[in-house]
Amino acid sequence: MSSPPNSEQLADDSLTPERGGISRRKLLGTAGVTAAVVGAAGAGALAGRAAAAANDSSEIHSPVPFRGERQAGIITPQQDRMHLCAFDVTTDSREDVVAMLREWTRMAERMTAAEETVPHGAVGLNPDAPPSDTGEALGLPASALTLTIGFAPSFFIKDGKDRFGIADRKPAALVDLPKFPNETMDPARCGGDICVQACANDPQVAVHAIRNLARVAFGTAAVRYSQLGFGRTSSTTREQSTPRNLFGFKDGTRNLKAEDTDKLNQHVWVPSSDGPDWLTGGTYLITRRIRMRIENWDRTALLEQERVIGRHKGSGAPIGYPEEFDEPDLATRKSDGDPLIDVDAHVRLASAEELGGIEILRRGYNFTDGSDGFGHLDAGLFFIAFVRNPLTHFVPMQAQLARLDALNEYITHTGTAVFACPPGLRENDPSAYWGSTLFG
């Protein structure tokens, strides 16, 4: 795991005028806010939702260090809300793209520390100029905001063209996913050249961050699509309770966790042996917008729901066992000869045991995007996976699920994208910016 700066450092570096920063709190003098820069929360654990209800909630408002060995927002304790945005780069100018990425980096570091995008951003030093921060996060704490950047295949080569002189740096594994069965892809919800994943415990903070990045991108990049996720459906640390997806089941019980250092090295972080150099220590981010046919699901018997998932609905335990974290028993057969966990149950087909040992790090979010126009909610799961290599660590899983998963009767995939996420920016390297190892 990474070694983020301790929180005292963060407080010293980011929230004092000496470094050019004025915290949103100080600017407005809202004495009631203690955005909890102190304490170990920045690098530590986010309490589960349930526990958070009982305890002091300062941890879920604290800043998460922007710099470190890894980008934040991957193994960071999963925040409750997400706003992910895919951008199309609208210029062929390498210089403009680099300038945007530099500006984004400066803004991102400030926003994750609960600062405005620039000092005096919303009120400005020149009232005749537009504000440099849109202002809707003024007075709000950091809310554990993380901003994670990724670059798509089309950022390197689009329509056969090496737009920014970096085509030779495209990782071999960075290719769009093949078409799978059971997809209803909407091209407007697929792809994009760059993605920024904003996660926070306050959606206003996540929306503010994306909106300000989009604002300064004008003329260089434009919003292709954006997705709001209102509730997390996975956990990234052992301290977090397991949340539920819109099928009502606990989701992500077997997710890799921040504590699983060896497994993360094996399945999530790109090793130097894989290449290219600029991506070593980084990862790949894969999105799948999964529309759930919740009405069909809701008319399905409990036993069938549990057979399809392979878990009990109430406890989240694997079929036949009492506890959520009991290992799914994929071998045992019932007296009638059928396996305890069905052959096409989701938990079986998604298991490392049935996939040659591959595992993924998930960061999923429930979404509801209004009505589908046919009397139903347009609802589902926005699925994000972090993997070491999409071709070896994701395609085999998705191919198996798309072909066999009993859940397919109740879902269809409507959006997808793949991005390469470089490692984090180091604390002692102020000239580095998002993508600098790519352009350097």
Place this chain on the structure above:
Amino acid sequence: MSSPPNSEQLADDSLTPERGGISRRKLLGTAGVTAAVVGAAGAGALAGRAAAAANDSSEIHSPVPFRGERQAGIITPQQDRMHLCAFDVTTDSREDVVAMLREWTRMAERMTAAEETVPHGAVGLNPDAPPSDTGEALGLPASALTLTIGFAPSFFIKDGKDRFGIADRKPAALVDLPKFPNETMDPARCGGDICVQACANDPQVAVHAIRNLARVAFGTAAVRYSQLGFGRTSSTTREQSTPRNLFGFKDGTRNLKAEDTDKLNQHVWVPSSDGPDWLTGGTYLITRRIRMRIENWDRTALLEQERVIGRHKGSGAPIGYPEEFDEPDLATRKSDGDPLIDVDAHVRLASAEELGGIEILRRGYNFTDGSDGFGHLDAGLFFIAFVRNPLTHFVPMQAQLARLDALNEYITHTGTAVFACPPGLRENDPSAYWGSTLFG
């Protein structure tokens, strides 16, 4: 103001098996959850977002009493998240509509108390039957969930037809709003026969509630549109801090508050003299989905933004004054003869002073519904007003704003609806249900 049952009563009535209830917490035995049924929070104040960060957060997780003189969700301390759904009734059967409303009422009362829709709803008593609760709120506290119902003109008469034998009960003031200038109405986001406004401090709880009501409505009513609001843009009690809209300005500073009993009687609650009887003590709910042209706004100078709003961006104070809650000075002129607050400033045109004394109770929410397909976020403000009479207390305001407001350059209204909201169901009247005074 109403006299809701105190929280001890609520705990006794709703969360013990004696009344047929099993709390979601008890069912799952999640010992870490203390959903905070104790304390005065149910009837009391929700701390502002900033203060909530510093203090114990139990209040924002507590239940709000479902029964009382008024429906909850109107002067209830405004929750941070909203899911509003408009339903089309798809049957002509009065009996079916009444049955649905009875079932909705039972479910709503349970869900606002953090219970499943029926006991053992998600795991069922008969595993061969579909669960009676979809399950995604299992383990979550009440999160101050309120469910507020309203009936549209078309619920009484549609296409000239008295569908349910209640046409003579339609209030004279319950009519669709006229067309105003500066609208870009999407018919799919307008109207509907019934609305349910779900507000909660956890969006998963609000989405779960609407989803379960939609589920049991199958065959009787269907989702026409639904709107997720991620951040509140008004306050309904004096204890709440003023939040910011996506223009970055504090919104709702002059909103009526729960403490303003006389003004609420004058401007919000329908008096017996207005009629009809079944609506006495109720109110009207008006929705306006306001798309913000945030890109244009973001390129506007601070001074111009402040002139358009009539307030300072940082403090929220009216132009020329230091404190947010200073009264806007609509009379004073500057040395050049121009008024301190511009003639077409939003704060002036929306003021009681310029509207013959009328005031409204607002409950607004920021929204972001992905991309608009043209490189921008589809973002804005979902505006909800509660008024005594739409014709006298809303149309004059909207007519003035639509004609003159300087803000019109940066907004367009894309959805609207009007609903009549009956008063609350009384604690001592178990046979009452949503709309029972209408059908009784």
